[in-house]
Amino acid sequence: MSSQWWEIAAGVLAGLVAVYAILLLALWAYARRHPETVGMRDALRLLPDVLRVLRRLAADKSVARGVRIKLFLLLGYLAFPIDLVPDFLPLIGYADDVIIMALVLRSVIRSAGPDALRRHWPGTPAGLAVVERLAGLPAPRPGNPERNPGAG
Structure with a gap:
C-alpha cells in the first residue's frame, strides 16, 4: 500500500515538473518570437x-x-x-x-x-x-x- 502511495506521489510530482517545463518553454518561445517588443x-x-x-x-x-x-x-x-x-x-x-x-x-x-x-x-x-x-x-x-x- 505504501508503495502505491509513493508511485502516485512520484507521478503527480513528475506531472507538475512536466507542466512547469512546458510553461517555461512557452514563455521562452514567446520571448524568442517577439524579441522586438x-x-x-x-x-x-x-x-x-x-x-x-x-x-x-x-x-x-x-x-x-x-x-x-x-x-x-x-x-x-x-x-x-x-x-x-x-x-x-x-x-x-x-x-x-x-x-x-x-x-x-x-x-x-x-x-x-x-x-x-x-x-x-x-x-x-x-x-x-x-x-x-x-x-x-x-x-x-x-x-x-x-x-x-x-x-x-
Missing part, C-alpha cells in the same frame, strides 16, 4: 508607472468587469512572492513577470481600448510608447496627437 531593461525601468496604470485601470468603473478582474489577478501575481521563474535568478528571474504582464496588457487593451491606457498613463510619452509596444500596439505615426498625450 521591449527590452528587459526598458520594462524594468517602467515598472512603477506600469503598476500605477494597472492599478488605475483596475479601479476604473468604465472598464469592463472582466478586464478589471484580469488586472487584479495580474497585480496579485506580481505581488505574490512565488513566480514561475524565481526572481533571484539573474535576468530570467523577472522575465516571466514581464512576459505575463505583456500578455495581460495586450488582452486588456484589446478589450478596454488603447484610449483607456493613454487616459490613465502616469509617466512620460516616451514611457507610454514603450508600454504600447509591450502591449502590441502599432508604432505611433509622427505628428499624430492622439498617440502623444503630451501634444496639444
Whole structure:
C-alpha cells in the first residue's frame, strides 16, 4: 500500500515538473518570437508607472468587469512572492513577470481600448510608447496627437 502511495506521489510530482517545463518553454518561445517588443531593461525601468496604470485601470468603473478582474489577478501575481521563474535568478528571474504582464496588457487593451491606457498613463510619452509596444500596439505615426498625450 505504501508503495502505491509513493508511485502516485512520484507521478503527480513528475506531472507538475512536466507542466512547469512546458510553461517555461512557452514563455521562452514567446520571448524568442517577439524579441522586438521591449527590452528587459526598458520594462524594468517602467515598472512603477506600469503598476500605477494597472492599478488605475483596475479601479476604473468604465472598464469592463472582466478586464478589471484580469488586472487584479495580474497585480496579485506580481505581488505574490512565488513566480514561475524565481526572481533571484539573474535576468530570467523577472522575465516571466514581464512576459505575463505583456500578455495581460495586450488582452486588456484589446478589450478596454488603447484610449483607456493613454487616459490613465502616469509617466512620460516616451514611457507610454514603450508600454504600447509591450502591449502590441502599432508604432505611433509622427505628428499624430492622439498617440502623444503630451501634444496639444
